[in-house]
Amino acid sequence: MTANSSQKPSKKKASTSRAEDTEDPMRVPRVLPRGLNSLPRDIVLLSQRSRLIEAIAHFVSTKGYPNTSVADIISRAGVSRTTFYQQFKDKEDCYLSCYERLGESHLERVQAALLAEKSLKDGLIASVGAYLEHLAEDGEYALAFFAEAINAGERVQAREAEFRAVSTERLKNWHREVRLQYPQSIEPPSTVFNLILEGSNALLVRWVREGFQTDLREIQRDICYYFFASLGLHQWAEEMIKKKQRKKKL
Numbered sequence: 156m157t158a159n160s161s162q163k164p165s166k167k168k169a170s171t172s173r174a175e176d177t178e179d180p181m182r183v184p185r186v187l188p189r190g191l192n193s194l195p196r197d198i199v200l201l202s203q204r205s206r207l208i209e210a211i212a213h214f215v216s217t218k219g220y221p222n223t224s225v226a227d228i229i230s231r232a233g234v235s236r237t238t239f240y241q242q243f244k245d246k247e248d249c250y251l252s253c254y255e256r257l258g259e260s261h262l263e264r265v266q267a268a269l270l271a272e273k274s275l276k277d278g279l280i281a282s283v284g285a286y287l288e289h290l291a292e293d294g295e296y297a298l299a300f301f302a303e304a305i306n307a308g309e310r311v312q313a314r315e316a317e318f319r320a321v322s323t324e325r326l327k328n329w330h331r332e333v334r335l336q337y338p339q340s341i342e343p344p345s346t347v348f349n350l351i352l353e354g355s356n357a358l359l360v361r362w363v364r365e366g367f368q369t370d371l372r373e374i375q376r377d378i379c380y381y382f383f384a385s386l387g388l389h390q391w392a393e394e395m396i397k398k399k400q401r402k403k404k405l
Contacts, residue, residue: 208253
């Protein structure tokens with residue numbers, strides 16, 4: 156996977172900011188009132204942390220992770236360097252705190268969508284759709300914490316590998332269930348599952364960097380076709396092609 160371009164995608168905002176979502180379900184004030192003891196210390200810290208995460212998302216999405224500095228982050232967040240280091244050990248720690256929460260949220264949404272459908276085929280289609288929708292909720296965060304993750308530090312790379320391992324194992328478990336229902340289906344080498352996820356990831360990095368120009372449902376059909384065809388589920392793959400052709404005729 157490569158991530159050389161730093162083109163900023165359009166910002167498709169969710170109803171609440173991702174920085175708030177990653178910290179606490181309660182509303183955290185973006186700008187604090189003046190005066191001593193106006194708010195409890197825990198609320199002050201949450202607000203500062205939220206602003207720092209918003210700031211690192213902004214700069215990583217616009218100038219890339221390697222070119223983002225602590226000075227950039229604290230300037231935009233409106234906090235001191237001392238406050239930053241009270242919250243985080245370093246830039247990577249700040250990045251990782253949001254990256255981990257978003258990664259866990261991705262896994263939860265995908266698994267919930269997979270289990271909500273009655274058929275295995277529909278479950279995989281729905282899980283791919285849920286993943287794409289989560290990415291598209293906020294272009295800035297998708298670029299900062301998904302497309303730019305490859306350029307972050309070793310701890311981020313290690314966490315990404317852990318997330319990928321969970322996704323790979325879930326895909327393998329899904330395919331085992333498919334083979335129980337359809338014994339005639341092939342059993343691919345274990346590396347195929349890694350290749351499927353790596354290939355899909357590369358496509359989605361490009362989709363994010365290009366600002367989600369391709370329709371989400373078209374990307375969903377293409378990825379599902381890739382999954383099905385790679386695993387020898389040719390009838391399901393053919394259905395994805397037919398859906399795409401019907402859509403083009405409309």
